Amino acid sequence: MMGDRDFRTTIQTALSSIGKELQLDIDPKNIQTIHLQEVVQCLRRSYFDRIDPVEIERRGFNELLSGLLRKLEYGSESKEFEIDDIKLKGQTDMIVDDVIMLFRPAQGELENPIANDVLYLNACLWIYDKTEGIVVYITGDRKETTFSLTRNKKMFEEVIRRVRVLNNLLKEQKAPILEPSVECSECQYYEKCFMKKKNSKHVDIGEMLGMGKFGNKG
């Protein structure tokens, strides 16, 4: 807060409107078209996003990276892959020299790529009929970590299975089962799946044990 103006609210509003501008355009009623993003994340979350959506709270501009790249002139066109009467729609961030490229934000340097990104990248390789792809993680202080992937059929079959499951559950109007993961703590449906979030008081364990502040070695 500076003076009378609440800059946090202004920034949140800006992030939320840019986020809406960049988010995938999913028609909730068209259940015969399933978007790749919907099946690499928790299916229950994707189901609620279509049936009873709650807006997500965005934390920073870094999160918008991928959506921004897709909208720019180097961004690639979305493509569809037919699975019987269902269309799986995916969009990579870029294709350079026949290599599929994804860009994702990261908190720090990663040892391994995030599982959802590996599923997404691999599925893009099948949708665009390419053999190699990379995912580039970029941190807030502009450090990059890159991982490469050669396409894998088994992994794509898992994505196809999830497409069918989501399509069926949307048809039957049945919420998918919980898929507990690290994604839950950031998910806007946490309270629907688990319990009300409580704001607990911060406790300094060091002080409680009479050790002074943590990190104070004196």
Ligand code: SF4
């Ligand atoms: S809280 Fe977890 S299980 Fe529930 S919808 Fe969100 S990601 Fe899925």
